[in-house]
Amino acid sequence: MNYSFGKIDPSLIGDFVNIEYPSRRQFRDDETVERWKSIGHLYVNYTGLLREEYRGLPKWCYKISEYFKDRMNISKTSMSVYCMPPGTIMPEHRDMYHRYKDINDIDDDDICRILVFLDDWKSGHYFEIEDTPVINWKSGDYCIWYNDASHIAANIGRENRYTLQITAKVEK
Numbered sequence: 001m002n003y004s005f006g007k008i009d010p011s012l013i014g015d016f017v018n019i020e021y022p023s024r025r026q027f028r029d030d031e032t033v034e035r036w037k038s039i040g041h042l043y044v045n046y047t048g049l050l051r052e053e054y055r056g057l058p059k060w061c062y063k064i065s066e067y068f069k070d071r072m073n074i075s076k077t078s079m080s081v082y083c084m085p086p087g088t089i090m091p092e093h094r095d096m097y098h099r100y101k102d103i104n105d106i107d108d109d110d111i112c113r114i115l116v117f118l119d120d121w122k123s124g125h126y127f128e129i130e131d132t133p134v135i136n137w138k139s140g141d142y143c144i145w146y147n148d149a150s151h152i153a154a155n156i157g158r159e160n161r162y163t164l165q166i167t168a169k170v171e172k
């Protein structure tokens, strides 16, 4: 199994609604998008709104990142807060970490991603990791996966779905 679940204290989480989210940028791997389309996933939006660290993030994000750095042997963390408005559907994929790998000059085998659910689960919010469905999460629940574990994220509900994504190098 290439993933595990845990929980942080939700009081570490600050305001994630009033962040200035930039406009959408579509998923960066054309081959994946073509594969989705070829099996019938014809959507307007495949990705949501990503506020990446280089644009500036609230302090509470760094506190959460420190929380994980204190407990795991990881380094070179990079964060983004991700808002998926209703109608955002990302079928099964593997994260490519193109930019992260370029900047940090590291191999696939050394990467992990921590996905922290910022809000309680709402109707229509979905996550799946290596064919395991995840719903009903509470604010502060998280999933960690390593390297290229496949996953799905979608919002077929009525309210925005918010997560904090931390990408890191796993030290051996």
Ligand SMILES: [Fe+2]
Pocket: 093, 094, 095, 151
């Ligand atoms: Fe992903």
